[in-house]
Amino acid sequence: MFETLTERLQGAFKKFGSRGIVTEEDLDQALREVRMAMLEADVNFRVVREFTQRVREKALGAEVLRSLTPAQQVIDIVHQELVDMLGGEAPKLATASRPPTVIMLVGLQGSGKTTSAAKLANLLKKQRLRPLLAACDIYRPAAVDQLVTLARALDVPIHEEGTSVGPAVIAQNALEKAKRMGATHLIVDTAGRLHIDEDMMNEVAELRRLLQPEEVLFVADAMAGQDAVNAAKEFHERVGTTGLILTKMDGDARGGAALSIRAVTGVPVKFIGVGEKADALEPFYPDRLASRILGMGDLLTLIEKAKETMGEEDTEAFKEKLKKGTFDLQDFIEQLRKVRKMGPLGQLVSMLPGFNRIKMQLQVDEIDDRFFAQAEAIVLSMTPWERRHPEKIDGKRRKRIARGSGTDPAQVNQLLKQFFEARKIAKTLSTGKMPLFR
Numbered sequence: 001m002f003e004t005l006t007e008r009l010q011g012a013f014k015k016f017g018s019r020g021i022v023t024e025e026d027l028d029q030a031l032r033e034v035r036m037a038m039l040e041a042d043v044n045f046r047v048v049r050e051f052t053q054r055v056r057e058k059a060l061g062a063e064v065l066r067s068l069t070p071a072q073q074v075i076d077i078v079h080q081e082l083v084d085m086l087g088g089e090a091p092k093l094a095t096a097s098r099p100p101t102v103i104m105l106v107g108l109q110g111s112g113k114t115t116s117a118a119k120l121a122n123l124l125k126k127q128r129l130r131p132l133l134a135a136c137d138i139y140r141p142a143a144v145d146q147l148v149t150l151a152r153a154l155d156v157p158i159h160e161e162g163t164s165v166g167p168a169v170i171a172q173n174a175l176e177k178a179k180r181m182g183a184t185h186l187i188v189d190t191a192g193r194l195h196i197d198e199d200m201m202n203e204v205a206e207l208r209r210l211l212q213p214e215e216v217l218f219v220a221d222a223m224a225g226q227d228a229v230n231a232a233k234e235f236h237e238r239v240g241t242t243g244l245i246l247t248k249m250d251g252d253a254r255g256g257a258a259l260s261i262r263a264v265t266g267v268p269v270k271f272i273g274v275g276e277k278a279d280a281l282e283p284f285y286p287d288r289l290a291s292r293i294l295g296m297g298d299l300l301t302l303i304e305k306a307k308e309t310m311g312e313e314d315t316e317a318f319k320e321k322l323k324k325g326t327f328d329l330q331d332f333i334e335q336l337r338k339v340r341k342m343g344p345l346g347q348l349v350s351m352l353p354g355f356n357r358i359k360m361q362l363q364v365d366e367i368d369d370r371f372f373a374q375a376e377a378i379v380l381s382m383t384p385w386e387r388r389h390p391e392k393i394d395g396k397r398r399k400r401i402a403r404g405s406g407t408d409p410a411q412v413n414q415l416l417k418q419f420f421e422a423r424k425i426a427k428t429l430s431t432g433k434m435p436l437f438r
């Protein structure tokens with residue numbers, strides 16, 4: 001998601017080049033391209049109009065055009081406005097003054113409600129909290145069974161009463177059980193329908209009245225585009241929601257709907273779903289997504305994932321090396337192996353700064369396991385000295401490495417180039433102004 005948008009935005013700013021001066025005309029030209037890029041990505045047109053207007057006003061008002069680094073400053077403004085559009089601060093889950101905190105998940109059928117309920121329970125459990133799941137989606141065939149299976153796999157307790165009892169009764173019993181067992185959170189999976197209808201609204205309203213939840217999270221399928229935005233809006237207006245979970249952000253939709261959903265509904269996005277597995281739910285950080293969209297990568301999320309897989313110590317060292325630009329090919333191969341445990345590779349790589357440029361150079365749509373297998377083979381054919389001193393690998397060595405790894409010298413060359421590029425960008429970014437390391 002957002003890859004085309006990222007490319008287009010980078011294209012719009014590239015025209016500034018490294019020129020010291022940006023004229024008002026240059027700015028307007030770039031903003032026209034930004035507007036087009038956002039519209040094509042399916043961002044709501046009103047949101048786009050306001051967005052570009054604000055960037056323009058800020059850029060002119062702050063007299064950035066006459067500053068020393070106007071291009072960079074315009075990009076900073078765009079970054080800040082993107083962050084604002086996405087909701088500014090990272091939102092937090094509300095907590096009940098007396099446990100359990102009740103979280104209701106609502107939304108249309110197929111949006112990812114049941115999956116998200118399990119993912120959320122998993123996330124809370126990892127924080128050493130004690131969630132209880134409640135299976136109140138008694139209409140979609142197999143929703144209860146699905147949640148039971150997920151809960152069992154995650155070793156999270158669940159309350160279910162099959163499909164012959166009404167959701168209100170199940171919810172109430174679940175709440176009592178949660179209190180009895182000292183659960184910190186009760187996560188209620190409610191019934192979805194294919195379309196918004198009276199029955200569904202009434203049922204959600206009734207559950208809301210009964211449970212008095214701290215959070216009512218609308219689960220929206222990011223692949224559904226403007227339909228998801230409209231459904232989120234309608235739900236919010238009719239039953240009142242406190243937050244959004246955007247699912248399927250790993251998909252290849254244009255993504256604009258996901259970007260404008262906050263601005264259109266006024267409801268903050270609290271989590272994003274980035275895959276089918278139980279650990280593929282992330283808290284939503286507007287500044288990180290903004291960086292990702294502008295092609296600056298998302299090292300913070302990558303580092304957090306790394307922490308989960310590698311442990312704190314390793315990660316700190318990794319972070320330092322990234323920051324200083326001293327990570328070498330030996331680090332690279334070690335990370336590669338650990339990274340394989342962290343999640344789908346394409347997704348992880350897309351968090352690396354400069355990813356877009358690497359992809360354009362490679363002219364591939366997906367960086368997949370094959371790419372990594374090849375990279376690994378190449379690095380493995382190097383001597384330890386070569387891995388530590390990638391800049392000293394000359395033509396002769398390249399030939400030998402290519403032979404050893406079953407590739408050709410051009411491929412070895414390409415890998416080295418990509419490695420240098422990524423290292424350079426990581427270093428620039430982490431010492432620059434972007435809020436990558438806090």
Ligand code: GDP
Pocket residue numbers: 107108109110111112113114115116140143192246247248249250251272273274275276280
């Ligand atoms: P529900 O009807 O709203 O409960 O929907 P489900 O939870 O059953 O999800 C519908 C489908 O979407 C399932 O196949 C899920 O695996 C899939 N799904 C849910 N969230 C995500 C996500 O973040 N990424 C991807 N790729 N698939 C998802």
